[in-house]
Amino acid sequence: MERIPILRMGQTLLVTIQIDMQDQTAMALQEDLAAKIAETGANGVMIDISALEIVDSFVGRMLSSISGIARILSAVTVVVGMQPAVAITLVELGLSLPGVRTALNVERGMQLLDTVRQEKFLDR
Amino acid sequence: MTVELSGSATLATEQDIVLARQHVRQLCQSLKFSLVDQTKMVTAASELARNTLIHGGGGQMRWNVREEGARRGLALHFEDRGPGIADLRLALSDGWSSGSGMGLGLPGSKRLVNEFDIETAPGQGTRVSIIKWK
Amino acid sequence: MNDTNQALLDALGAEESQLVESWHAALPLSAQTTGQSSRGEARQLLAGLRDGLRAGGAPEALDTPAWAPLRQSLEALSAARAAKGEKAGDTSLFVLALKKPMFDALQQRFAKDPAGLGAALWSATSLVDKVAQHTVTTFQSTREDIIRRQQQDLLELSTPVVKLWEGVLAVPMIGVLDSSRTQLVMESLLQSIVSSGSALAIIDITGVPTVDTLVAQHLLKTVTAIRLMGADCIISGIRPQIAQTIVHLGIDLQGITTKATLADALLVALQRSGWRVSRTD
Numbered sequence: 001m002e003r004i005p006i007l008r009m010g011q012t013l014l015v016t017i018q019i020d021m022q023d024q025t026a027m028a029l030q031e032d033l034a035a036k037i038a039e040t041g042a043n044g045v046m047i048d049i050s051a052l053e054i055v056d057s058f059v060g061r062m063l064s065s066i067s068g069i070a071r072i073l074s075a076v077t078v079v080v081g082m083q084p085a086v087a088i089t090l091v092e093l094g095l096s097l098p099g100v101r102t103a104l105n106v107e108r109g110m111q112l113l114d115t116v117r118q119e120k121f122l123d124r
Numbered sequence: 125m126t127v128e129l130s131g132s133a134t135l136a137t138e139q140d141i142v143l144a145r146q147h148v149r150q151l152c153q154s155l156k157f158s159l160v161d162q163t164k165m166v167t168a169a170s171e172l173a174r175n176t177l178i179h180g181g182g183g184q185m186r187w188n189v190r191e192e193g194a195r196r197g198l199a200l201h202f203e204d205r206g207p208g209i210a211d212l213r214l215a216l217s218d219g220w221s222s223g224s225g226m227g228l229g230l231p232g233s234k235r236l237v238n239e240f241d242i243e244t245a246p247g248q249g250t251r252v253s254i255i256k257w258k
Numbered sequence: 259m260n261d262t263n264q265a266l267l268d269a270l271g272a273e274e275s276q277l278v279e280s281w282h283a284a285l286p287l288s289a290q291t292t293g294q295s296s297r298g299e300a301r302q303l304l305a306g307l308r309d310g311l312r313a314g315g316a317p318e319a320l321d322t323p324a325w326a327p328l329r330q331s332l333e334a335l336s337a338a339r340a341a342k343g344e345k346a347g348d349t350s351l352f353v354l355a356l357k358k359p360m361f362d363a364l365q366q367r368f369a370k371d372p373a374g375l376g377a378a379l380w381s382a383t384s385l386v387d388k389v390a391q392h393t394v395t396t397f398q399s400t401r402e403d404i405i406r407r408q409q410q411d412l413l414e415l416s417t418p419v420v421k422l423w424e425g426v427l428a429v430p431m432i433g434v435l436d437s438s439r440t441q442l443v444m445e446s447l448l449q450s451i452v453s454s455g456s457a458l459a460i461i462d463i464t465g466v467p468t469v470d471t472l473v474a475q476h477l478l479k480t481v482t483a484i485r486l487m488g489a490d491c492i493i494s495g496i497r498p499q500i501a502q503t504i505v506h507l508g509i510d511l512q513g514i515t516t517k518a519t520l521a522d523a524l525l526v527a528l529q530r531s532g533w534r535v536s537r538t539d
Contacts, residue, residue: 020142020145020146021142022138022139022141022142023138023141023174024138053149053163053166054145054163054166054167054170055167056167056170056171056174057171057229057232058170058174079488080488082486082487082488083452084160084444084445084448084449084451084452084483084487085159085160085162085163085164086163087448087483087484087486087487088160088163088164088441088444088445088448088483089160089163089164089167089236090483090486091479091482091483091486092164092232092235092236092479093167093171093229093232093233093235093236094218094231094232094235095232096482096485096486097486102485102486102487102488103488104451104452104455104457104487104488104489105455105488108457108488109488160441160445193395193399194399194402194403
C-alpha cells in the first residue's frame with residue numbers, strides 16, 4: 001500500500017495528495033501525520049488537495065479528523081487548492097468540513113498558517 | 125428506450141472502490157458529462173460502492189447507458205446480499221445542514237444524482253440504483 | 259414475414275410513382291405547394307417503410323432496430339420542417355395522408371378476401387399512426403432543445419462575474435434564484451475565484467425579488483462552497499423588506515457579512531484586503 005509522503009519545512013508539515021487514495025491509504029496518512037506532528041513538534045500542517053478531483057465523505061471526514069487531531073497536538077491545519085467541482089459536490093453532499101481551515105493555494109495557505117500561529121502565540 | 129453500453133464490476137476490496145470510481149469517471153467522460161456532473165456522479169458512486177463493501181459485505185456495481193427520447197444518461201446499480209438496512213426511513217433522512225457524515229450517506233448521494241432508487245429489507249440485501257442525465 | 263406484413267410490403271412496392279402521386283393528391287392544398295421536395299420526402303419514407311417491413315419490423319414496435327432507417331428519415335424530415343417553422347401538425351398530416359393510397363392498394367389486393375382485408379387495413383392504419391406519432395415527438399424534442407439552449411444562454415447572460423478590484427469579485431444576481439441559477443452562479447463564480455486568485459466575492463441580490471427559506475438555502479450553499487475553497491463572501495443589496503423576511507423566517511446567515519449596498523460591500527472588501535481609501539484633497 002502506498003503511503004503519502006510528508007515533507008517538513010521548518011515548523012510546518014507539507015502533504016500533497018496526488019493519487020486516488022484507497023480508504024486505508026487515507027487512514028494511514030492520518031496516523032502518519034499525527035505521529036510526525038508529535039515527533040517533530042510541528043505547529044502547522046498544510047494539505048494540498050489541488051490534484052484531487054474527487055473528495056468523497058471518507059476523505060472529507062479524514063480531513064476533518066486530521067484537523068482535529070492536529071489541534072489537540074497544538075498544530076494548525078490548512079487545506080489548500082480545493083477544486084470548484086469538488087467544493088460544489090461537497091456542499092451538495094452536506095459536508096461543510098467545520099473546523100477545517102482552507103485557502104485558495106499554497107501561498108495563501110502559508111500566510112494563513114503564519115497569521116493563526118501568531119495569534120495563538122500572542123494568546124499564550 | 126434502448127440500452128447500449130453496459131457492464132459490471134465486483135466490489136470486494138478497497139481497491140475495487142478506487143477502480144469503480146475510475147470506471148465511472150471514464151463512462152461519464154465518454155458520455156460527455158460536464159466536469160461538475162462527472163464529479164458528482166463519481167462521488168456518488170464512491171459513496172455507494174463503499175456502502176456495498178463495508179455494510180453489504182461486498183457485492184457488485186452494474187452500469188448501463190440509458191436513452192430516453194433525446195436525452196442520454198448513465199445508470200449505476202449497486203447490489204449486495206448483506207444484512208439490508210433495518211430502518212430505511214432513518215437512513216434516508218437528514219437535515220441539509222447537519223452533514224455529520226456518519227451512516228450511509230444516502231441523502232447526500234441522492235442529491236448528487238437525478239434519480240435514486242433503493243430496495244432493501246433486513247436479511248434481504250440492498251440494491252441501490254442511480255441515474256444521472258446529461 | 260407474416261402475410262399481413264407481406265401484403266403491406268406489396269401495397270407499398272407496387273407502382274411507386276403512382277403511390278407518390280396519390281399520396282401527394284391526398285394532401286391538403288396548402289401542403290402541396292412544396293411540390294418537388296414533398297414528393298422526394300414521400301419516396302424516402304416509402305423506402306424506409308419497405309425496408310422496415312422487409313426486415314421483419316412489427317408495425318406496433320417502431321423502436322426496434324428494423325425500423326432504424328425509417329426513424330432516421332422521419333427525424334430528418336421533422337427537424338427540417340421544424341427549422342422551416344412549420345407546425346407539428348403539418349408533418350404528421352403529411353404522414354397520415356399516406357393512408358388513403360395504402361388502403362386503395364390493399365383493397366385491390368384483398369378484393370376477394372374481406373377477412374384478410376380487415377387485418378391488413380388494421381396493420382396499415384396502426385403503422386401509419388405510429389409513424390405520425392413519431393414525427394410529432396421528434397418535432398417537439400427538436401423545439402425543446404432549441405428552447406433549452408436559449409434558456410441556458412439567457413441564464414449565463416444574467417449572471418456575469420466581474421472583477422471589482424484586485425482580489426475582489428462581484429456577481430450581480432438578477433431574477434429568481436432557483437437551483438439551476440444557483441448551480442450556474444456557483445460554477446462560474448468558483449471558477450473565477452480560482453483563475454483570478456480572488457479571496458473575496460460579493461454577491462449582490464438587489465435584483466432578486468424575494469428571499470424565502472429556499473432562496474436562502476441556495477445562497478448559503480453558494481457561500482459554503484466559496485468558503486470550502488478558502489475564499490469568503492459578502493452579500494450586498496439587501497433591501498429592508500428582505501432583511502425583515504430573513505429575521506421573520508429565522509434564517510441563520512451563519513456569520514456571513516451582509517451590506518445594504520454594493521458600495522458598502524466593496525469598502526468592507528477593500529479593508530479586509532488591506533486597502534485604505536482616502537481622498538486627495
